[in-house]
Amino acid sequence: MSLFWRIFGLNAVVLGTATALLLLAPVTVSVPVVLTEAVILVCGLIVMLVANAALLRWGLSPLERVTRLMTTVDLLRPGQRIAADLGQGGEVAELTRTFNAMLDRLESERAASSARVLMAQEAERRRIAHELHDEVGQSMTAILLALERVADESDEPLHGELRQIQEITRASLDEVRRLVRRLRPGVLDDLGLVSALTSLTNDFATHAGLRVRRRIDADLPALDRETELVLYRVAQESLTNVARHADATHVEVSLRRAGDTVELAVADDGRGTAATCEGAGIRGMRERALLIGATFDIAPAPGAGTRVRLTVPVIRKPS
Structure with missing residues (x-):
């Protein structure tokens, strides 16, 4: 039974029951309406609405379960699927099958796109590491050698200051090399x-x-x-x-x-x-x-x- 006919049938049951009670019950409506009759009609309406709400909640519960499971799906945790028996036939079962098929496509596309992104990321890491090693590393090595030469030819206190700068440059060069090792x-x-x-x-x-x-x-x-x-x-x-x-x-x-x-x-x-x-x-x-x-x-x-x-x-x- 489709979802439309299920809801229609539940409402028909409620309305039919209410009509039968009105026909069979020894209750009449006066003109103008008496207070006791109005109370009876209002109570009957409330009972009918409560019964309709309860039956609709029971009839739509498969759809609610499917919706609740949809919110827990994460593409980074593949393999999550909605069980087919939750749909109980009709449009809900079709929704379940369609959603599972969509997850198959999304996981496949996500895996392909992630592979492209990660390969591009590794290529960029290699490029940056290459530039750090060949450009920055060589420049800092040249600066270090120049500082060493100038420090050897200088007198105090300039000699001590140049040695300190040389140690700072050597530590920076070591850090660049460490970054290169992390990148590549x-x-x-x-x-x-x-x-x-x-x-x-x-x-x-x-x-x-x-x-x-x-x-x-x-x-x-x-x-x-x-x-x-x-x-x-x-x-x-x-x-x-x-x-x-x-x-x-x-x-x-x-x-x-x-x-x-x-x-x-x-x-x-x-x-x-x-x-x-x-x-x-x-x-x-x-x-x-x-x-x-x-x-x-x-x-x-x-x-x-x-x-x-x-x-x-x-x-x-x-x-």
């Missing part, structure tokens, strides 16, 4: 994921002042470059969030094989998930996870703190 992890391309994560955690421990523990399995399967880049970026963003928001003292980074998956986990002992909000960084990690068909979740860490986990399916090559 050359060690990932040259030595692989394990070495890149080792370098990342060592650099993080040095600059953030936190204790970092690594747990990396030795029997990790071979991963393609795109998957390794996603794992590296998720670890990088997770450590950045720990330094900025977690107020933690200890961080554990683990990369292990679990059956047909590879699991990356970053756990801290900070303030926990109550302080975690879905900002641009977390949504960016979710989009990267969708790019490689991985599962991303944030949950309380054992004891205290927050744990970020990325589970990547491993594609087995035919033997």
Whole structure:
């Protein structure tokens, strides 16, 4: 039965019942209307409206359930669908099927657009890193050499001041090189994921002042470059969030094989998930996870703190 005929039928039941009661009940209406008769008519109207409202709420409940489920759907958490049995036939069932089909299209288009955006982002990172290394880095190196030459030929107190400027320039050059490594992890391309994560955690421990523990399995399967880049970026963003928001003292980074998956986990002992909000960084990690068909979740860490986990399916090559 369609939604139109369902509502029409419910109203017909209410009106038919009211008409039958008027015909069969020993109640008459005088002219002019007597007060008691008016009270009876008003009470009958109220009963009829309440019955109509209750029946309509029962008849439209499938549509309300479908609408309520629609509001919970998030494209960054794919696979959410409305169960077909909620529609109970008619237009609601058609709405359910159409909405699920729309989700299929949107998730596919979102994955494709996210892939293009992330590839463009990585290309821009490489370009900026290249310019920092070749332009800014070389210019600062030339300045450093010139300062060293002038400092060697100068007398005090100018010699001491030039040495101080030289140390400031050297520290700035080191910071530029660190930014280049963050923008373009050359060690990932040259030595692989394990070495890149080792370098990342060592650099993080040095600059953030936190204790970092690594747990990396030795029997990790071979991963393609795109998957390794996603794992590296998720670890990088997770450590950045720990330094900025977690107020933690200890961080554990683990990369292990679990059956047909590879699991990356970053756990801290900070303030926990109550302080975690879905900002641009977390949504960016979710989009990267969708790019490689991985599962991303944030949950309380054992004891205290927050744990970020990325589970990547491993594609087995035919033997």
